[in-house]
Amino acid sequence: MSLTAGALFGILAWFAAPADDEPLQPAIKTFHDDYSKRGAKDEDRILAVRALAQYRHEKIRVMTARELGQFAGVEAASKELLAALRSSSNAGKKETPVRIEILRGLGNLRVGEAAGDVAKLVEDRDVWIAKAAIDAAGKIRTPEAMVPLIRSLRRIESRNGDAETSLNPFDELFPEMITGSPLPRPDARQAAKRPSEREVLKAPILGALQLITRQTWESAKEWETWWTKRKGSFRLPE
DSSP states (O other), rough: HHHHHHHHHHHHHHHHTSSSSSGGGGHHHHHHHHHSSOOHHHHHHHHHHHHTTTTTTHHHHHHHHHHHOOOOOHHHHHHHHHHHHGGGGGGGGGGHHHHHHEEEEEEETOOOOOHHHHHTTTTTTHHHHHHHHHHHHHHOOGGGGGHHHHHHHHHHSGGGGGOOOOOOHHHHTTTTTTOSSSSSOOOGGTOOOOBBHHHHHHHHHHHHHHHHHHOOOOOOOHHHHHHHHHHHTTTOOO
């Protein structure tokens, strides 16, 4: 069983408390049985995760997206995550943690089909969705993301980059997670002053640009000059 599956089962145990939604308990039991049964294949486990993800419990949906992102080389997992990203049910402010985890999964699995979708979210107004998309763009190595990445770098190099970030949505969703959990921990700086957008985004943007191109420019002006000359004939370097 993977580390994320163990964490997911921990979340499901939390739902087993009497105060929680009793109608969900049969679905949780079915998931346990199907996912951990002897001889279960990756495809069987993905079907179990998919069935559980239909329930509108945010924590479960975040963890099922994270679990799908661990099935490297399994086409069904990539398709599930891409469909989830494109689904209107995962849009809106309330679904931010779910969308972040979906983007992380698509990046982890290097889903090329998601390149265009990911590139569109690089400049999302929510800094945490933008960061997840930036990270995914670098892992997928999509040239479609070059222009929005450079624009984002130029924006945060200006005074706009001084803006304080919003609260990381995972800080409120999983405040009870202990050290060692695979989930993000609250930023200690948030108790006094939240980090600026530049602090959160600059290193990921530069990292994504470097992964895509194998170049090491540092400023938006340098990247824009380099890309303008090469975008018409660019091919991903090895």
